[in-house]
Amino acid sequence: MVEQHQPKLLLVDGMALLFRAYYATAYGGYIRKTSTGIPTNAIYGFIRYFWDAVSKFEPTHIACCWDMGSKTFRTEQFSDYKANRAEAPEDLIPQFSLIKDVMTSFGIPNIGEAGYEADDCIGTIAKQYGADMDIYILTGDHDMLQLVDERVSVIIMKKGHGNYMVYNPMTLMEERQLTPLQVIDVKGLMGDPSDNYPGVRGIGEKTAYKLVQQYQSVEGILENLHELTKSVRTKIEADLDMLHLSRDLARIRCDVPIVCDMDHCVITLDRIEIERKFAELEIQSLNSVIGV
Structure with a gap:
């Protein structure tokens, strides 16, 4: 990682990356699995997407935010909220917890709060730390554009690998004529x-x-x-x-009762721990991708 004087926090929309990674690798019908049958295609794709963004945007700090179940304050407000969503594919379900284990092996905190969505956790952390550091939000969700300000940029993942549109107030106004x-x-x-x-x-x-x-x-x-x-x-x-x-x-809520300690978000890769986790999931080819 490049040494930087200005701290930069990357907030990862975990669900957005995981679903994108799953469907990008499952459309052909082949699901990557371990020798014991544990599906890993979404995990594999997630790490490739994630590490490409880390390499490109060079954050000093990272946190990964997750939805914590389908029931939130929004479903209480409107019972049909997201009621049209299909169940997650069977091959994806075990990968929800496994990818969090992988992020833990990277030393990256997994953050979520029951009753809220990942968007709300991301908005809350961005608001908490936006005065002290530059914030980059990695997602595919255009709803996040409401969080843009002078210190908060939203990185929208575009089709294909390593393609991004980075939104700040100026690019949002240029493209959509909106604040x-x-x-x-x-x-x-x-x-x-x-x-x-x-x-x-x-x-x-x-x-x-x-x-x-x-x-x-x-x-x-x-x-x-x-x-x-x-x-x-x-x-x-x-x-x-x-x-x-x-x-x-x-409207994304920016007052979720979560604690995100920046000391726990500093990037300090334990290469032995990462190699061990990759070996356990039989995705050792990722070692070369992240340089361990």
């Missing part, structure tokens, strides 16, 4: 099919962007309903409660 907070307003209007909340029925992405760019916020839109076309106004008025609920569901 970070406006990302939440857009989601409130258009909803999110992957998370299964509807927003305002009949308002899609294009209209949502246009309204937020023109009126700055949901409040600005509601104050100027009289200026909207009859069709759009009628849709918003008919779904006002769902608009407010959808926006609340989209």
